[in-house]
Every structure is written in C-alpha cells, then in structure tokens.
Amino acid sequence: MMEIFNILEIIITSTLRMSVPLILASTGATFSMRSGVSDLGCEGMMIGGAFFGVLGSYIFDNAWIGLLFAALFGMLFALQHAVLHVTFKVNATLSGMSVNLLSAATATLLLQIIWGRHGNSPRVSAFSKIQADWLKKLPVIGEMLAEQNILFYLSLVIVILAWIYMFKTNSGLRLRMVGENPQAANTVGINVVAYKYFGVLMCGLLCGLGGAYLSLGQLNIFVDGMTGGRGYIAIVINAFGGFSPIGSLLGSLFFGFFESLQTIFQGKLIPSNIVRMMPYILTIIVLSIGIRSSKAPAGVGKYHDE
C-alpha cells in the first residue's frame, strides 16, 4: 500500500514539473490565437527564453535577472513574428517558422561566440526548490508541492490572471473580438493592430518564461535542442484546451503526465516511445470524435483592412 502511494507521489510530483513549461507556453499561445494570430513561433520563442535566460543569469549571476532576460528576448522573437505577420502581412506559417529557425540558429551561434562551446552553456545560478517548511506539513500534497520551484507557482498565478483577463475584463473581450472578427472590431473603434501586437508579445513573454523553466528551473544550463519540440506541443495543447488558459493548464497536465510516466518507467514496462505517443493519439481521437473541436477563433490570419 505504502509502495503504491509512493509511486503515485513520484508521478504527481514529476507530472507537475513536466507540465510547467507547457502550461506557460500554451497559455502564451492562447493569447496569440485569441488575438487572431497563429502561434507557430512558440518553439522559437521558447528557445530564445531558454538561451537568453541562461545568458542573463550568467552575466548577473542571478536567476531572476535571467528570467527577466528570458521574458524580454521571448518578446523580441515574438516581435519578429508580429512585425512580419501583422504589419507586413506575411503568411503566419512562414513568419512563425522563420522565428523558429532564427532563434535556434541564434542560440547555437551565440553559444559559440560567447562561450566558444558547442552544444551547451556553462553552469549558471538557477531556481531551486521552494524553501517552505509549512508547505511540507500540508497533508498528502505537501511533499509534492514542496518539490516544485517558484516558477510552478508563478505559472499557476499566470493562468488564473490570464483567464480573468481574457474572460472577465473589457480589454480581454476586445482581444477576443479582434481574434474573432478583426473587421468588426475595427469598425467599433478597437485598435486591431495594437491588440494583435499585444497578443503576440504576451505569447513571446510566456513562451520565454516556459523556455527559462527548462534551462533555469529544471537544469542550470542551456543545452542545444533542449526545448525538444515543446513549442509545437504547446500549439497542440492550446487547440486541445479550446484556446483558453484553463484548458491549456489541463491539457499541459495531461501531456506532462505521459512525459513523467516515460521518465519514471524508463521503458521497463512499455517502451518509452510508445508511452510518449499516447497523448498524441488520444488527442487525435478526442479531436476526431468531436468531444472537442479544434476550431480556432474565426478571425485568425485575417486583417481588418482587407
């Protein structure tokens, strides 16, 4: 009995840990999609966050400044997407992919130029587990929560704030209106371009934080390819979660659960590749039998002046 409880505890702890980058990135993707801009650049923004987070922490020897760097550079790559897609009306797939290509190349390039290294950065100061004894004393969940670092709690706060913003404020309503019907939004005097920029930049900020969680939260270095396609997974989760922050949170936990199963069993019972395929196959089935529709906001990719 104790044994089962222990395993369960390990699974939940690791699920929470695996979910954080996905929660942050898919919530970011929600902002982008709700403002009517396709979110294919998430992967690149995460890479940017992961790399520049480490760089910031390296320069100032402070993980919080690293986090700030991650947010800023995530937004910088988002700005590239926004300028290309919103202002210069580039197809969102291309501008998103160009963000992914450029940030991956930038990270590997700067690794070489700054540290003269291939593959990974030197160690920097990172976030450690939260130091709160009172938390450990909580029944059942105390130990699991105490295993998380501060970014986990930050991501929960962000999801709640994002949900309140999007569905309970006037500004959030306008954002969604821009995403649904930019022409109509423009007609009633909403600054469509500003809202789209806001949505994309928020996406960059949150994806940047998600990337930083990988490099500064789970590890203390940047490793080439460390995002491992999580930016793409975030896009899927976002659609799966019905383009809402809460849905993104739940979807991230779902994907995080399978990711944690894979690390815990190390392929002993079922080959780990098969375990990792499960969430995708389940998602396809769920989308197919119509429990959830992956229908995006109607105005995605549309412009108010065309």
Added chain:
Amino acid sequence: MKDLKRKFAAGLGSFKLSFFALFFALLTGAIAIALSGYSPIETYKAIIVGSLGSKQGIILSLSSATPLIFTGLAFATAYKVKMINIGAEGQLYLGAMAGAVVGAYITGLPRLVHIPLTLLSGALVGGLIGILVVFLKVKFGASEIITTIMLNEIILLFTSYLSSGPLKPEDSVIPQTHVIQETAQLTRLAPRSQLSSAIFIAIAAAVLIHILIKKTPLGYEIQVTGLNRRAAETAGISITKMYLITFFLSGAIAGLCGSSLVMGVNRRFVEGISANYGYSGISVAALGAYNPLSIIFSATLFGILKSGAITLNRTTAVPIEFVDAIQAVVVAYVAAPRLIEAVLSLKNKIGLKKEKSLNRQQNLAEGEVIKDDGNI
C-alpha cells in the same frame, strides 16, 4: 499576347522578390558576421570556394540539395490549394521506414522491380498520411497544422521505437534497421559521396508536378481552388477532392524523400535520418515562390550554402551556424514582399525612379504573392 506579357511580369515579380530577399539576407548576414568580429568577405568567399570551388564541394552541394528539392516540392504542392503541410518531416520518416523495411526484408527481386517498389512504398505511406490529414480536416474540422504537428511526433516516436526495438539488428548498438538488399540500393554518382541517382528522381518529380499543375485540366482545377475556394465550389469543383489529391501528392513526395534517403544515402533507416529537411522545405518552397521548377534552384542554393558551411568550419573561425541564421533570414525576407517594398522605397524616397517603384508594386501584386487565408 497581353496574357503572356502579364505572365512574364508576374514571373519576373516573384523572381525579383526572391532575388532581393536573398540579397538582403546575405547583407544582414554580413552585418551580423562583422558585428561578431569576423570578416564578411572572407566568410562568403570561403562559402563559395568551399561549395563550388572543387569537385567534392559541388558534389556535396548537390547531395545536400536533393532532399530539399523533395521537401520543398512537398510543401509547395499542398500550398497550391492553400493547405499547409508542416508534416513533411513525419511523412519523410515514415517513408524512410517503409523503404527500409521493403528494401531489407523482400529478397530475390531483380533491381528493376525492387528499386521502384521500395521507392513507391515510401511514397505510398507518406501519401496515406496526407489522406488521413485531409480526412480529419474535412470530417471533423481539425486544422491540418495541428494534425500534421501531432503526426510528426507520433511518427518520429513510432519509427524510433521500431529502430530501437523490433527492427534493430542484434549486433547493433545504435537505433537503426538492417542494411537494405543491394537490389534496392540507388546508384551512387560519385564514389564516397552521398550523391545518388535520387537527385534525378527529385528533379523528375518537380517537372511532373509542374506539368500536372500547369498543363492538365486537373491542375487547372487545383489552381482555381487555391486562388478562390468559393469560386471553385461554385464552378462545381469538389474542394475535398482537390485537398485529397494535393495532400496525397505532398505526402507522397515527402515519403519519397525518405525512401530515397534510405536507398541512396544511409542504406538503412537510422534515427535522425533527416536533418530537419521537412522544416527546411518550407523555406525552400517560399524562396522558390512555390513554383516546382524554381524549387530545384532554391534547393540547390540552400545545398550550396550548406556545403559551403561545412567547409567554412574547416577553413575559418566563423561558426557554421551563420549559415542557418542566413537561411532563417531569407525566409523572413522572401515571405515579406511588402517588407522588401518598404526597404526598396526607402531608396526611392530620395527621389529616384518613383514610377518604376509603382510598376514594381504592380508586378509584385500580380506575382505569386503569399496571402494568408486563416489557417489554424
């Protein structure tokens, strides 16, 4: 005659666009190289000498270009009906796995039968994935972008499972499959190189797609669907059928890329057989203005950059990643005709050739300017 003139102007427009995009990307690259403390001229010289200055360099350029012709063509074919195929990477992997299985486990066939059979097995599985994507889109409204991303992950994990488990040779330490039969191997065009007759298959595929799109009634229907979905529907064209055909072809071409890599380069399936060719194909297609024949050239150009980059690393201190960055910038520029217009008109604002700029704008407008249609 007027029509011909317009066509010419449109072609010229997209050519000009690609040219300027490339030019600006190289310029941006040069600035970045200089800022990092290297010499841009030396770097570009090393790239050109490395890729075109020797026989090995040219062979390497062509062999690097081969998979990109396939994947660029795959993206462009789906894009003819304004569908986005991000799934070329997965389709490629599945095609490679199919090719590896058919090539290794079917024995006793003459080359003349075994080679086409192996090639087509890759094309078939890639094409079937394409059909699945369209099925999910038409039947359940699932965006092809979301489903292709998911299928990429599923297929990569699945092939990785096969090559590290059931299909792995017993004496092998790394994830890979058995070597394919000699009767399924494509001829290498130069000894100790990765250049194989796959390049002819790639070019033939591009020419065939070009003919299909431009010269056949079906191609006309595809073009109409891509230009205006609603008008096509009104004219009695079945959109679903057009989606199925183009996405099947798109997937098949990506699958063909996979099987030809197995047959010509690796001789077996290995994990990481594609160096992100599926994603690079998007850049290749964009630079080639989604024209099958131009894609041969844009892929070759990327092949040259890649092979130049490999020698660059040997001869200078400049990191190889510069070339990746340049490719990324090319996409950004080529995708943004309005951005290029804006940069060019900066020059015109000084007072030169105002009229010409107007003409150019018209050319660009008539050319294959990419327009978003709200996918995802």
